[in-house]
Structures are given as structure tokens and as C-alpha cells.
Amino acid sequence: MSLHPFVNTLLDWYPQHKRDLPWRNTKDPYIIWLSEIILQQTRVAQGLPYFLRFAENYPKVENLAHAPSEEVMRLWQGLGYYSRARNLHECAKMVVDEFGGNFPENYKELLQLKGVGTYTAAAIASFAFGQTVAVVDGNVFRVLSRYFGISTDIASPAGKREFEDLANMLIPDEFPGTFNQAIMEFGALQCTPKSPDCSECPLRTGCIAFREKKVAELPVKIKKLKIRERYFKYAHITCGDFIVVKKRGEGDIWQGLFDFPMAEIADKSQLKEYLPDFVSELKKLGTLNVEKSSHTYKHILTHQRIFANFVMFVIDPSQIKQLNDWTKASGFQLVESYKLEALGKPRLILKYLNDEK
Numbered sequence: 001m002s003l004h005p006f007v008n009t010l011l012d013w014y015p016q017h018k019r020d021l022p023w024r025n026t027k028d029p030y031i032i033w034l035s036e037i038i039l040q041q042t043r044v045a046q047g048l049p050y051f052l053r054f055a056e057n058y059p060k061v062e063n064l065a066h067a068p069s070e071e072v073m074r075l076w077q078g079l080g081y082y083s084r085a086r087n088l089h090e091c092a093k094m095v096v097d098e099f100g101g102n103f104p105e106n107y108k109e110l111l112q113l114k115g116v117g118t119y120t121a122a123a124i125a126s127f128a129f130g131q132t133v134a135v136v137d138g139n140v141f142r143v144l145s146r147y148f149g150i151s152t153d154i155a156s157p158a159g160k161r162e163f164e165d166l167a168n169m170l171i172p173d174e175f176p177g178t179f180n181q182a183i184m185e186f187g188a189l190q191c192t193p194k195s196p197d198c199s200e201c202p203l204r205t206g207c208i209a210f211r212e213k214k215v216a217e218l219p220v221k222i223k224k225l226k227i228r229e230r231y232f233k234y235a236h237i238t239c240g241d242f243i244v245v246k247k248r249g250e251g252d253i254w255q256g257l258f259d260f261p262m263a264e265i266a267d268k269s270q271l272k273e274y275l276p277d278f279v280s281e282l283k284k285l286g287t288l289n290v291e292k293s294s295h296t297y298k299h300i301l302t303h304q305r306i307f308a309n310f311v312m313f314v315i316d317p318s319q320i321k322q323l324n325d326w327t328k329a330s331g332f333q334l335v336e337s338y339k340l341e342a343l344g345k346p347r348l349i350l351k352y353l354n355d356e357k
Ligand code: SF4
Pocket: 143, 146, 147, 190, 191, 192, 196, 197, 198, 201, 202, 203, 204, 207, 208, 209, 210, 215
């Protein structure tokens, strides 16, 4: 069967350019597995001495399985992601106890091992056992998305499937391990994340990203936004025709807009009952009617979800001077209610005021 030119070019390129790494010259599934676990989220230069140390101390899976866990953790020290070390040890025990010291020989069974995901299972299955199953790591995403001009989000499940399907369509039955190694090495050395040297690239004539000048845009990875929840307790304080407002400062949402005196709290369940500390100071001014508490408003921003509750205080107009002194001292402002209309306000405040009409 004739191979895609992309595959042929990679298979030609690989033997001439590959780095000589110790786990490349073996078909021993234990050594391949060891290298793959150590190299997860780790650069080759950093992981190599760890690999050598583990391979020397534990040349067989049985040696690792029977090693004391403190010793394994000590050897791992400095590599980070310590759950990987624990999984490594657990997996070695599992191979010895449940599989008689032999790694399972196919992709599906390999997935049952502790700490072995789709990428590692595909690597072991193809490198050690010659199974035709494609590995898809960051390098593979990058090379495929650029060469084939695919802009599907690689962080989405649909994107992952699309790239896996493509890689599995391309992988040749004759050389599955070599193809997997070749595409990953090509991504690591030639089609690098930043400024790849496309002018020297053997794939450039067929590369869509190169032709359409989209190399820097591919692959597409949409970061999931972290949504932060915040809980605001507002005090809507009025006194005759006046209302207390607060101009929002720098370094937070709604800078320069006006809202009300408020306190931010950490516990959502307290929002309804909670009263800001400044209320006790307000009480010292004399007459203070706690009129009512609003329902809890939910307000959604790009990175934040605000839950806000408003409590209304009506101060007797005879206390206007004291209230004015207090607002100034507290960094708030006392404005005539009709002027509120002209002040810039967050939509949350507009919504609340609208409900209060
Ligand atoms: S031409 Fe550039 S973008 Fe395309 S495969 Fe080669 S290095 Fe990657």
C-alpha cells in the first residue's frame, strides 16, 4: 500500500535526525514505560538522568516492584509531580502481581495499568509490540495541525478525536513504532512551537500552514477560563433625598464606576444574613431603620461570577450632617438621589435599582 507523502517524508527524515536516547534502542516494554512515565511533563534533558538512575537501580520491573516506597520517592526527588512516582511504583507492583511480571501486549490491556493513559499505552503498544496505534501528544498535535491546516481546538474532546483519527489513518502497519517516534521527534526538533525553520523543512511543499502563512496560529488551543465566584454584600443607604455611593478604585472590576458601600465575603451561605462591619458605625449615628434585604442577584462577567445581596438602610433626615461626616471619613460619597441617574454604574447596580423602582 502506498503511503501518504507526509509519512514517507517523516520516515526518511527520522533516521538522519533522531537523537540517540537510551530508550530508543530497546523493545523492552518496561524500559519504554519507565521512560514515558519519567518524561511526562518533563524535558528530555531534565528527565534523562532520572531515567538512567531508575534503569540502573531497577533494571527489571520486579526490582522496582519490590523496592521500598521511600527509596523510590527519594530517587524521584526533584522531578516534581510526585503522584507520578507513586503511580510508577503501583504500576510496577501491578505488572508483577497481576500479570506475572510481563507488561500486557496490547493497547486496551495496557490502559488498565495504574498511571497509564492513552498516550503511554499507545507508545508501549507500538514501540514494544509493533501495534498499529498512533500516539498523539503535543508534538503530534502541532505537526498535524500545521501540515494539514487543521484549526480545530486541540483542547476540546472533538479536536482530540479528530487528530487521533487522522494519526491512526496515517500510521503505517509496517512501521508503527518508527512512525510514532518520527512524528514526535519531528515536532520536538523541526516543527517547534516557536519560530520553526520552515525554509529548511522537508515537509514545506505540502504544508498548508506554511503555504497560508498560518504557522504561528496553529495549533489552536483554547484555554478554559477559570471562573472566580465572589460574594458581595451591599448597603443601600438613603437619608431623605440623599444616597450613599462609592466610587470603585483601581485593580478590580468596574474601575471608576459607582456602586454602594459593600463588603466582600468568602462564604456564600452567609451572604443573606451578613452585615458589613461599617453597619455598627452607622448605628452609632442614631436612627437607623433596616428596611429590607433583597434577593440574591447573580451577575456573570467573563472571568467572574458575582453573587450580590443588598440591604437597605434608611437614616432619619435629622442625621444628615453626621451621615455626611461618616461617609467622608469612610471613603464614600453622599449624593442627591436624582444625581445617581447620571453616575456611571455597573449593570448589577442598575438591575437592582430598576427592581426597587
Ligand atoms: S513547513 Fe514549517 S510548519 Fe510546516 S511542517 Fe515544516 S516546520 Fe512545520
